[in-house]
């Protein structure tokens with residue numbers, strides 16, 4: 001694999017596992033079982049579409065599915081998906097292989113970005129992961145993976161050709177397909193978990209700069225408060 005000009009990381013299931021964090025939503029699931037149980041399915045249905053207002057489309061479809069009002073559904077999504085769920089990432093650490101790749105980027109002075117379906121700033125802040133050159137929310141762009149808009153946005157912010165970006169993610173059918181649609185390379189976290197660092201990243205660690213610091217606000221893409229990940233694959 002040629003050394004990339006930038007490395008893009010998915011968040012949920014890549015920079016942090018999500019499976020064991022879902023228990024933090026147990027109270028919401030008790031209070032609003034239909035909405036929280038249906039959220040992920042609606043997000044999956046909207047992949048590949050570019051509605052004029054993606055957030056409104058999610059809420060409208062979810063309300064229709066559960067028989068609730070759109071106002072009430074939006075309130076529940078705002079509170080539990082966008083506000084409480086990101087807090088569940090407090091002190092989360094990336095898996096070892098992902099951490100090694102992040103450190104390799106820093107040693108090689110390769111800019112790294114986050115391209116997530118959902119707003120990621122609050123989650124990154126909760127994790128204390130800094131040093132990102134850009135943070136892109138595909139939901140804020142109105143084009144969930146596997147549409148390539150998120151990677152194109154990251155490339156534009158960095159000023160690098162999108163085909164020279166390596167995207168790292170846990171879902172080949174969304175992360176991998178997005179990379180393919182953009183002409184970028186893809187690395188599955190499962191490969192990293194097996195110790196499969198790319199050759200350019202496999203040099204022994206010397207003194208990577210610290211990346212466990214809050215990212216400077218000026219480097220972050222503003223977006224709506226953090227979001228959903230609840231029922232995606234870990």
Ligand SMILES: [Mg+2]
Nearest residue numbers: 010012013170
């Ligand atoms: Mg993921």
